Ligand code: GDP
């Protein structure tokens with residue numbers, strides 16, 4: 157029962173932490189056979205540790221979510237990338253570089269019975285260059301007689317060697333305490349800190365009906381804001397109550413003040429749009445459904461995607477549509493808006509008030525997708541399956557592999573893939589499609605970037 161409770165507590169800590177933001181990554185590095193996997197299993201608290209006795213055996217899972225003393229983190233086991241005998245030294249350095257690139261803290265495992273080898277020294281050089289905090293684990297200190305071997309590792313110049321026995325558990329608690337001390341303080345996300353209403357940018361080319369829609373929304377729903385002495389009389393943003401909640405519509409002054417410069421109008425409109433997007437979390441792109449989609453509409457949609465904002469597409473002037481136009485519109489959307497097929501669509505009429513309430517549901521959906529975080533272990537299990545079923549095509553005799561993936565950020569979701577080669581665009585699109593099928597991400601752009609180790 158004690159064990160069970162510990163596990164439950166761990167699960168709760170992890171859930172709380174995943175809601176709070178990205179987990180810090182702790183990477184376990186070292187040459188083969190020093191006991192990395194044994195240590196990982198020890199930290200994860202598994203009773204039956206599955207450890208191969210043969211150096212170079214590859215394991216398929218590399219990242220685990222776990223917790224110690226109430227602090228959750230992702231544990232990265234580089235044992236899964238064990239190199240083959242050929243070119244081993246280079247591969248070990250490579251692994252260390254990759255771990256360092258992802259990790260907040262590195263646990264460097266050395267076999268204290270064997271002592272520091274040349275391969276260990278080359279890892280030390282990588283670790284030193286990185287400037288990342290390193291906790292040195294002097295492993296295989298199974299009893300007090302091994303302490304002297306551990307102390308000899310002061311020579312590596314990485315600070316105190318923590319004597320541990322991954323096999324028996326000796327010293328592993330102290331090691332983890334040292335790891336927690338080295339972790340950066342829990343990161344705060346900019347938007348999280350700010351409480352209060354979500355921020356919406358209502359954008360679209362001139363004449364699509366932005367100010368009409370704004371008037372319709374605000375007519376009965378404008379929130380009463382206490383005028384604060386000394387603030388400007390002409391507020392640029394407006395607080396509007398929709399679906400029982402308040403929303404900040406940013407730069408409504410820009411929408412209402414209909415300044416139409418004769419020349420350069422489009423240029424100024426685009427500056428305004430981009431300024432509004434900067435301050436918003438979600439954008440409603442309004443288009444005129446009664447007219448063909450224009451270049452400018454598409455440009456505005458791209459601006460939202462590039463700004464990394466949640467996106468809702470609203471088709472206005474629905475009251476003007478006849479059947480013929482409706483069919484045309486469906487075709488247009490299929491053809492021209494395929495790249496944003498993940499965005500929720502709402503057909504509205506600012507004039508009649510048709511379905512404007514649906515905008516709230518759509519914004520909620522988009523904001524949810526925008527903040528979605530996939531735990532590292534889940535993400536790697538997912539990529540493992542996807543890649544096994546659909547490996548990257550072989551190019552020039554080489555086949556790039558994904559070794560590790562992590563979601564580096566939310567709002568919007570950003571993924572970093574550690575690969576052994578360049579993933580071509582069509583394959584990245586395939587991965588993005590699969591990610592969306594698996595985890596949702598409705599209404600949000602997502603970003604996939606690569607860190608390549610040739
Ligand atoms: P990795 O290749 O670095 O992941 O190393 P493994 O975890 O696979 O361990 C290599 C070998 O060292 C296995 O036979 C383990 O049982 C053994 N080993 C690991 N940790 C310890 C330890 O603390 N003490 C002893 N005596 N053996 C250990």
Ligand code: GDP
Pocket residue numbers: 360361362363364365366367368369411472473474475476504505506507508
């Ligand atoms: P903005 O430039 O995007 O702010 O667009 P406006 O709100 O000024 O609207 C441009 C024109 O479209 C005006 O003549 C509006 O009356 C008209 N309009 C806006 N929304 C609708 C709608 O839902 N249906 C119809 N039929 N006309 C609309």
